[in-house]
Amino acid sequence: MSEPFITVEGPIGVGKTSLSKAISEAFKYHLLKEIVDENPFLGKFYEDIDEWSFQTEMFFLCNRYKQLSDINHILDKQRSVVADYHIFKNLIFAKRTLKPVEYEKYEAIYNILTKDMPKPNMVIYLHASLDKLMERITMRGREFEKNISRDYMEQLSKDYHEFIGHFEKIHPDIPVIYLDGDALDFVKNEEDLQNILKIIKEKLQQRSLR
Template sequence: MKINYLVIEGNIGSGKTTLVNKIADDFGARTLLEGFDDNPFLPKFYADPEKFAFPLEMSFMADRYNQLKRNIREFELFSSFLVTDYYFMKSLIFAQTTLSADEYMLYERFFNIIYEKLPKPDLYVYLHADVDKLMQNITKRGRSYEQNISAGYLAEITQGYFRFFKRQNDFPILVVDTNQIDFVKNQNDYQKLLGIIFENDYPRGINRVLID
């Protein structure tokens, strides 16, 4: 499968950014990483979700759009390999979980204006992990503002991704169950994952894979 624009996504703590960096190092790819650490609303949101959900999601959407606009030009996607740890649709997935109904309706109006203007990935890979594993990974990496994330919130985000997958038919989506592998520390698991991503042709819509 010829891939010029590869998206690696997953819930919080799934290892998506680590995988993007490993692939970029091995294949000489350009990377586009989500710059969330500097968002001033993120720690405020984790402390008081109801109050800060809307400004957080609006700022994330604006940041993602500006970053994609600056770094992705369609003609460049035909001549180089780009791998990124987020897709713009992530904005809508998280907003469905965090916003009230009236806030979400307003948010979606802004989102739809932007979304159609952006290029679509050649392959979208979703790293699926159970909530318990996500919680362990979050604890292990030790970001202070993430330590209050609840298992319920992570479960809602996972459900939001799968609702999106069921509606999406613009590009191939590969859902990889990572519960029984460690592609960070186990080179054999990493190579298996690379084979699944790069050595198969996937139709548009959702495709599920379990790594033995």
């Protein structure tokens, strides 16, 4: 795949969608946004994770599979794409919330569905402190997120960091850009945003020279 396909990833509330929109506008890329609000199980999930995790994760997997299938048509038309998620996040959440027997079944379905999916050729990993993440979750005021606990978010952040390290090892050809959400405010600070866009542009230029 020759066209840039960038995915922005990180824990809940870190600013993935905001940064993806900014990249889309700056580089005139097609924007792919994950479906969250339409998941009918999400509110129940945060109330009782053990009871509703399998239904929640299967809904996300099926919807993301459909979205990425459609993205193939965009890339085939030689139009670049930036997404506010990478489908690998499904495994991060599923491994943490599903029972071992459920996860085994889930992983088998995941591997079948994602076998021929388009893979990004750049990943931007946004991370931030637990306090910052909880603050942003509270500020955006989503009803289904009101029951997210600090313990859950702390573990999720650790899971993300471990997974990104593993991702870099198995995909050494896909550059990962690390961005500190505590040090950078790309929403309110134009200089921070321009610095991020400069890093992305440089990485894209390096890729085109290979």
